[in-house]
Amino acid sequence: MEFKIIMPRIRRELYNREICACSIFGAMNQDGERFTGAGVMLAIANMRVRGNGLGGGFAAYGIYPDYKDYYAFHLMFTGKGPQAKRSAKKELDAFLCRNFDVVYDEEIPHGDETSVSDPPLVWRYFVLPKKQGEDSLLSDEDYIVGKIMWVNTRIENAYVFSSGKNMGCFKGVGYPEEIGEYFMLDKLYKAYTWTVHGRFPTNTQAWWGGAHPFSLLDTTIVHNGEISSYGTNRWYLEMYGYACTLQTDTEVIAYAADLLMRRQKLPIEIVAKILAPPIWNAIDRMNEKEKKLLTTLRMVYAPLLMNGPFAVIIGQTGRMIGLTDRIRLRPITAATRGEMFYLSSEEASIRLISPQFDRVWTPNGGEPVVCELNSMRKVLQ
Amino acid sequence: MARAVLSESSLKADQLNENITTALIDATDLETKELNDQLMDLMLSGVKKVNIINVCGQRYIGTRLYTPQHLRMEIEIFGTPGNDLAAFLYGHKITVHGNAQDGVGNTMDAGEIIVEGRAGDVLGFSMRGGEIYVRDNCGYRTALHMKEYEGKRPVLVVGDSSQDFLGEYMAGGIVILLDLHDQTHKANFIGTGMHGGVIYLRGSVEPFQVGGQVAISPLDDADRVVLDQYVSRFVERFPEIGKSREEILNSQFVRLTPKSKRPYSNLYAY
Numbered sequence: 001m002e003f004k005i006i007m008p009r010i011r012r013e014l015y016n017r018e019i020c021a022c023s024i025f026g027a028m029n030q031d032g033e034r035f036t037g038a039g040v041m042l043a044i045a046n047m048r049v050r051g052n053g054l055g056g057g058f059a060a061y062g063i064y065p066d067y068k069d070y071y072a073f074h075l076m077f078t079g080k081g082p083q084a085k086r087s088a089k090k091e092l093d094a095f096l097c098r099n100f101d102v103v104y105d106e107e108i109p110h111g112d113e114t115s116v117s118d119p120p121l122v123w124r125y126f127v128l129p130k131k132q133g134e135d136s137l138l139s140d141e142d143y144i145v146g147k148i149m150w151v152n153t154r155i156e157n158a159y160v161f162s163s164g165k166n167m168g169c170f171k172g173v174g175y176p177e178e179i180g181e182y183f184m185l186d187k188l189y190k191a192y193t194w195t196v197h198g199r200f201p202t203n204t205q206a207w208w209g210g211a212h213p214f215s216l217l218d219t220t221i222v223h224n225g226e227i228s229s230y231g232t233n234r235w236y237l238e239m240y241g242y243a244c245t246l247q248t249d250t251e252v253i254a255y256a257a258d259l260l261m262r263r264q265k266l267p268i269e270i271v272a273k274i275l276a277p278p279i280w281n282a283i284d285r286m287n288e289k290e291k292k293l294l295t296t297l298r299m300v301y302a303p304l305l306m307n308g309p310f311a312v313i314i315g316q317t318g319r320m321i322g323l324t325d326r327i328r329l330r331p332i333t334a335a336t337r338g339e340m341f342y343l344s345s346e347e348a349s350i351r352l353i354s355p356q357f358d359r360v361w362t363p364n365g366g367e368p369v370v371c372e373l374n375s376m377r378k379v380l381q
Numbered sequence: 382m383a384r385a386v387l388s389e390s391s392l393k394a395d396q397l398n399e400n401i402t403t404a405l406i407d408a409t410d411l412e413t414k415e416l417n418d419q420l421m422d423l424m425l426s427g428v429k430k431v432n433i434i435n436v437c438g439q440r441y442i443g444t445r446l447y448t449p450q451h452l453r454m455e456i457e458i459f460g461t462p463g464n465d466l467a468a469f470l471y472g473h474k475i476t477v478h479g480n481a482q483d484g485v486g487n488t489m490d491a492g493e494i495i496v497e498g499r500a501g502d503v504l505g506f507s508m509r510g511g512e513i514y515v516r517d518n519c520g521y522r523t524a525l526h527m528k529e530y531e532g533k534r535p536v537l538v539v540g541d542s543s544q545d546f547l548g549e550y551m552a553g554g555i556v557i558l559l560d561l562h563d564q565t566h567k568a569n570f571i572g573t574g575m576h577g578g579v580i581y582l583r584g585s586v587e588p589f590q591v592g593g594q595v596a597i598s599p600l601d602d603a604d605r606v607v608l609d610q611y612v613s614r615f616v617e618r619f620p621e622i623g624k625s626r627e628e629i630l631n632s633q634f635v636r637l638t639p640k641s642k643r644p645y646s647n648l649y650a651y
Contacts, residue, residue, distance in 0.1 A: 046438050049413070282569070285589060327545065327570075328521050331483055331502060346482055347501070348438030348461040360480065362501060362520045364544060 021330070022212075022224035023047035023176075023198040026313040026343040027353075028320045030374050032192045033339070034062050037185030040194040043349040045177040047198060050224075050345060054206035055199025056179040057171025059213040059220035059315045060191035064166050070103055070126035071144060071217075074162035074169055076208055077121040085121040088157035095155065099147055100127035108170070111182050116174045119182070120208050124168070141217055141262060145241070148216070152245040159209045159245070164218030167191075167317065171211035179211075192373070195315045197222035204247045214246065214254040217262065218317045223250040224345060225310030225330045236303035250312075256304050257314055268314075268321055268368050274301040276326045276366035313343050318373040328365030335360040341371040402429040408460065409435040417445055424454050436460030438482075443467040443475050453492075464501075467494050470511060483520070486513050489535070495618050499541075508535040508554065512611075515539045516619045522546040527578060529553025538615045540622060546570045548637070549592075552577040557611055559583045559629060561622060566590065572637050576644050580637040581608060583629070591637060594644040598636050608634065 025044050029035065037058060044056070064072050075092060077085040096102055105125040113119050129143045138146070148160045162169035170183040176198045180186060197212035204210060213220040227233065227249035234244045234252055240263075242255035253275070260271045274297055283294045298305070309329030314321040322332050322343040335342045335350045335357045342350045347360060363369045404423050408416055416439045423431055424446055431454060436442070440463035443456060447469075455474045458466075461482065467475050468487035480498035488507040495514045502520035505513055510533040518541035525546070527535055535554040542560045545568050555578065560566060566586050573592035581604065591597060600608070609630060616626045 049440070281589075328502070331520075333501070346438055346463065347480055348436075348463055348482065351461045352437050360499075362544070365521070 021050045021345070022200050023050035023345045023349075024196070024222045024224050024311060024313050024332075024343070025345070025349055026193070026195040026222075026315070026320050026322070028193040028341045028371050029339050030341060030371060031339045032062070032318075032373050032375065034190035034192050035194075036187070036190055037180055037194055039353040040196045041177045041180040041186055043344065043353050044180075044196040044198050045175070046349045046352050047344075047346055048175060048177075051175060051198030051200050053175045053178075054173060054201050055171070055197070055211035056174055056176025057169060057197050057199075057211045057213050057222070058176070058180060058183075058185055059162075059167065059169045059193075059195045059215065059222070060185070060189055061167040061193040061218075061315060061317060062191045063168055063189045064126070067104065067126040068166040070128055071140075071163055071165055072168050073125040073127055073160055074108065075123045075125065076159045076161055077123070077157055078159070078208060079120075079157040082121075084157055088155060089121060089123065091155050092151065092158045095147075095151065096125060096127065099130055100125075101130050102127050109184060109188060111184060116172055116178060116182050118208075119172060145216060145258070149241060149243045153243045161209060162215050162220075164215065164220075164317065167218055167220075167315075169213050169215050169220060171197075171213065172208045173206050173211060193315055193320050195220060195222050195313045195320065197224075201248075202226060207247075209246050210248045212250060213315070214248070214251045216242075216254050216258045218315075219254055219257045219261070220315040221250055221254045221257065221312055222315075223253060223310060223312045225312075225325070226308045227252060227306050227310060228308035229306055232303050233306065253306065253310075253312055253314075256306075260301075260304070261316075268319075268370055270297065272323055272366065272368040273297055274304050275306045276323060277305060278326065278366065311345065318376045320371045322363060322369040323367075324363065324365050326366035328362075331362070333360065333362050334369050339374075343369070404428045404431045406431060406433045407435055408433050408437070408439055411439060413439045413441055413463070417441060417443075420446060420454075420456070424448070424452050428454065430455045430457075432457045432459065434459045436462050438463040441465050441468055443473055444469050446473055447471045467492070470494070472511075480517075481515075485515075486511070486537075489513070491533075497619070500539075502544075504539075504543075505535065505537045505554075505556075508537065509533055510535050512536045512614070513538070514615055514618050516622065517541045519543045522549055524548045524551055524554065524556045524578075524580075526550040526552060527554040527556065529578065536611055538611050540615065540619065542566055543568050546573060548572045548575055548578070548580050550574040550576075551580070551639075554578045555607060555611070556580045557583075557608065557615075559612070559615070561624060561629070571595065572639070574644065575637070575639045576642050577639060579604075582635050582637065583632055585633060585635060586637075594639050594641060595637050596640050598638065600634050600636055604634075604636055605630075 077088040108122045172179045212222045230249040237255045260266045311324040311330035311332040333347045337354045344350045458477045465484040470489040470492045472491040474493045476495045481496045481500045483501035485500045486505045491510045493512045499517035500515045500519040504519045504523045506525045508527045521544045523543045538557045571591045572595035
């Protein structure tokens with residue numbers, strides 16, 4: 001696979017607001033029963049003070065059962081005025097028709113545009129790859145990733161922000177509950193996993209594309225913290241054809257997860273040790289076999305070590321994963337109740353929608369908590 | 382909705398004395414500031430005890446309750462209080478019927494906090510006085526930079542275990558971890574940068590789990606007196622754990638103390 005990527009180099013404006021924290025929340029039904037976004041909207045709203053209204057978003061799994069065999073592309077057309085948005089869409093439509101079979105497309109339904117600030121035109125397409133020439137050698141996923149990178153870097157004002165099967169991201173500038181209401185997530189969609197993010201941008205400007213979740217195919221990331229190794233991670237990922245266009249550090253986690261889990265097929269337990277490896281002192285105390293594995297991982301994947309404080313929730317088809325940096329500089333609380341599994345920045349938000357728990361705990365730094373559909377492998381820490 | 386209800390309905394100015402004692406606040410949909418304003422109003426009107434129900438994530442409960450007359454109050458919390466519960470607490474007693482989040486007792490000055498459940502990260506951060514009792518476990522960085530000065534010596538007793546960085550940069554005070562479930566402490570980086578105070582762990586700990594500045598030693602008689610005092614208080618507060626004071630005290634304990642009061646004295650010296 002070969003990519004020619006022109007990286008946008010935009011001079012950033014200094015950002016001038018109080019720095020605080022983000023909020024993350026995830027809820028999953030392990031039986032695969034689907035529920036609306038109403039509960040998670042309440043839960044994230046309870047952590048309103050952790051955000052500042054400059055970004056909110058949702059990832060939902062299992063929302064398109066009627067189109068579950070097609071890749072659901074969510075597109076964002078930005079730009080000043082309807083003319084710029086329409087012209088971006090025109091260009092994108094032509095590109096999609098050349099490279100994909102589009103079985104259905106529509107504007108994503110939304111509420112009153114005056115309730116949010118400067119909304120882009122948001123459209124969804126259900127597609128299958130139309131591989132031609134040497135592209136036919138690629139897997140569907142590699143083909144799609146390549147095309148997404150092309151759109152995000154080459155078509156001005158058009159961004160693919162969601163591209164998996166039977167799932168979708170919804171995001172924008174505002175408090176998460178406002179974004180949820182704008183896209184009517186409490187009324188129109190039912191999912192077996194919801195992950196949510198309330199943003200407190202620290203180093204970059206707030207814009208619709210920069211809200212969380214970040215996603216590629218069916219992998220989505222919501223993130224609280226800062227990736228101070230962003231530069232190193234970004235250049236490493238570029239070698240594998242990933243273009244970081246969304247001006248935010250979290251993007252690299254999504255691409256790293258895609259590279260390691262989809263393309264290199266590593267299990268999450270190993271991926272966690274790459275992103276948040278144990279410190280050398282701890283490795284020294286391990287048995288020979290573990291020591292060799294961890295040393296190798298640190299050598300081979302050094303540029304994918306995520307330095308700095310973070311807590312993330314990774315969503316994938318049938319799976320939700322919570323992970324923090326190795327010394328847990330950002331909080332995450334996990335809880336279970338019956339078939340429900342929750343992850344949250346704060347326990348109170350889970351209590352709000354599930355007053356009783358079977359178990360509640362704060363996972364150790366660098367150790368992933370994995371929840372999978374009962375129909376899949378199930379590993380609880 | 383949000384309201385403070387005095388349990389005695391006919392409240393008159395001339396009745397404001399000890400016989401009007403208990404008030405109730407329903408914290409449903411109440412913001413942090415509104416809740417703390419109500420607590421302040423109640424304290425100023427002479428209320429001695431407040432029950433707060435339906436608490437869900439409101440932060441800084443009990444902070445700001447300072448008066449020059451040193452008024453004191455007893456607060457019972459039903460629900461899950463938010464971060465920085467009882468930050469800068471000035472002599473009040475707070476009981477949480479449930480779990481607490483991060484930052485309990487941040488820079489607490491005096492008083493008592495009882496958590497009938499678990500506490501999150503940075504429990505007792507910069508605490509400089511008073512006592513905290515947590516029935517279950519606690520998160521990362523417990524007792525981070527806890528300190529003491531002359532007569533002020535903070536005490537933190539935790540029934541279960543803690544996660545990493547217990548007592549990091551600790552400068553004073555007493556931390557007791559009873560680890561009532563398995564007595565094997567799994568935390569690492571215990572007492573990293575510690576230069577004051579003392580940590581008592583029930584059970585044992587490996588040298589690699591503690592910071593380089595920390596000495597692990599057996600208890601002496603003076604330590605036993607201190608432990609006896611605070612374990613007794615712990616058992617009094619949580620009879621539901623079903624363990625007697627003797628049962629707890631008759632097990633192995635280790636003491637962690639700093640090797641030096643100035644571990645970094647040579648670090649920046651040229």
